[in-house]
Amino acid sequence: MFDYRAAADLLQGRVILVTGAGDGIGRACAISCAAHGASVVLLGRTLSKLEAVYDEIEAAGYPQPAICPLNLETAAEKDYDDLADQLFDTFGKLDGLVHNAALLGPRTMLDNVKNEDWQQLMQVNVNAPFALTKAMMPLLRAAPDASVVFLSSSVGRKGRAYWGPYAVSKFALEGLMQVLADEQDGTSEIRVNSVNPGATRTAMRKAAYPAEEPEKNPEPSEIMPVFLYLLGADSKGVNGQALNARD
């Protein structure tokens, strides 16, 4: 596991938006950030799941979160701008942006991928993170040392047969991360990095490997150290890096 032990108050006073916060790794990330003192903005498409995470955070006595129901497949530029306006009014800044939500999509030979499936997946996995990041830049600049984290994958670092548009979308995110990181280098205090979580016990992993014993892989809560490291002040100056949640 990534070797980092977060101080209990690591994220005190920070505002962190997590996409796909209702389930899997995003849910664990939101709860873990809140447990370390952050006010989290829970963005996702299924309101009931976001509400359950909200209730869990509130019941634990962590800072009050905010809920943002948004379907990244259909969200338009205005939705992102409206969200930025709301966050400005409520918090005045954004210290962390975790691009976690993603679709797995069809896993088959590229010949067999339907164009509409390709486009749907690119919309959620690539176009939405671009549009959301763009809208959030003024808020990120308003924070003293903001951190943007893109969720990658092993197949986003080395292509593999039958991983289709999912693999290509993760390569695109690595590219987005690198270009954005280079632009911020020396021009702002924003750092931008990617994380490959590795095999993790979630619905997406189950869909990708239906025959696998789920217990073989760690729970999302077990892979949080790398996320806490990147979102807290200990990673100041770390920029443009492709990290792994596990060794």
Ligand code: NDP
């Ligand atoms: P899950 O499928 O378990 O969770 C994905 C989350 O994204 C869900 O909350 C889902 O919402 C949300 N989401 C999906 N589509 C949209 C949309 N259109 N709009 C808004 N939210 C949406 O995935 P994981 O937790 O496993 O994966 C999290 C990240 O980690 C992904 O980027 C994935 O590619 C990456 N990853 C995961 C690995 C693993 O082994 N689990 C390995 C490598 C990378 P809803 O709950 O409503 O469905």
